[in-house]
Amino acid sequence: MNFIDYYKILGIDKTASEADIKKAYRKLARKYHPDLNPNDKEAEKKFKDINEANEVLSNPENRKKYDKHGKDWKHADDIERAQKQQGSRQQYSHGFGGGGSHSDDGFSDFFESMFGGQHSAGSRQGHGNMHFKGQDFNAELQLNLTDVYTDETQVLTVNGKKIRLTIPAGIENEQVLKIPGKGDPGVNGGPNGDLYIKFNIVNNTKFKRYGNNLHTDVEVDLYTAILGGDIMVDTFSGKVKLKVAPETQNGTKVKLKGKGFPVYKKKGEFGDFIITYQISMPKNLSDKEKELFSELKKLR
CATH class of the missing domain: 1.10.287.110 (DnaJ domain)
Structure with missing residues (x-):
């Protein structure tokens, strides 16, 4: 690098x-x-x-690492950890009278013992011989709620490379997926870093999502609420016919089992669809209607 x-x-x-x-x-x-x-x-x-x-x-922390380690700043923590271990090793060796074998840079023997370096001039180059994992990448991906009702395939471009990604249905807002090995290349033969994708799920529907359950309000006219009847209701997967019981009260909840959102990574499993009835009152009553309501009031 x-x-x-x-x-x-x-x-x-x-x-x-x-x-x-x-x-x-x-x-x-x-x-x-x-x-x-x-x-x-x-x-x-x-x-x-x-x-x-x-x-x-x-970023003050990253700037400090960059000022100290230059091009290797991303691996600063690994370098400093190795230096600390080398210091402890030298202290142990001196404390027990071990002569040891120390090079001019003070690190080569230690790194060779850790990473299998050969005893040659070409391999005795301090922390240049260490095998570091590549830097992890972090990315964000915005999808609509309708996109994640089924498995979604996306092609992402990361660091100039195209990555084909299948996003399981039911993924949550702000959930993070780890894609192993799709980060920065490793240093000196070390493993690649990983790619972490955070998902921002935008609700582009009239339904409210709580976990795997979906909620919605449905208007029911006064006459259907009192007398009962059939209504058509929109769900995520299409319309369904519901039978409203006579004398249904405002705020009554109805649960449709298995009509909610897919359960993440559990094929064929769904949450519930919960409907809250909102009774709508008639407006602009005619004189005849007012008269009939007056009669009803007398009967009650």
Whole structure:
């Protein structure tokens, strides 16, 4: 991996404050934004580099690692852990009188013992011989609720590579899926990093989703509520006919078993569809209707 000077990309020096970084990033991002430079591959690359530099330098922890370890900053925790273990090993060796075999850089013997390096000039290069797992990638994917009612296949482009992904029906909002080995390549033969995808599920329906259950309100006219009758109700999978019992009260709930949302990774299993009846009152009554209601009132 070649060293990338993030400070140079943003046009700032290493003493720049967080405010300086933010100001430089905003200025350059506006200049090289793809919307302002259509079909300009060079501007597109610069915009990508600017975003990468900002992501590292605007995060104090990442900036500290970058300043200390340069191109290996993503593996800073592994490097420092190995250095700490080497220090403990040397202390143990000196404490018990062991002469040991130490190279000028103080690390080669330790790394060779951990990672099987050969005793040659080419292999004794400090932490350059360590096998590191590649950096994990994090991404977000927005889907509609109707998209995840059935298994959904998507083709994603990650780091220039196309990944075909099957998203199981019933996935939850903000659920994260791990795609092994689809992150950054490993260092010195180490394993690839992983890809973590967070799903943002937008409810594009009139139904409310709570786990695997779906809820909806259904209007029932006063006469059907009093006398009973049949009504047609929309569900996620189509219309169904329901029989309303006589004297149905406002707020009555009806549960349709298995008519809700798919259960994640359980083929053929569904939650329930729960209907709440809302009794609608008649409006703009005629004189005759008012007269009849008056008669009813007297009877009650």
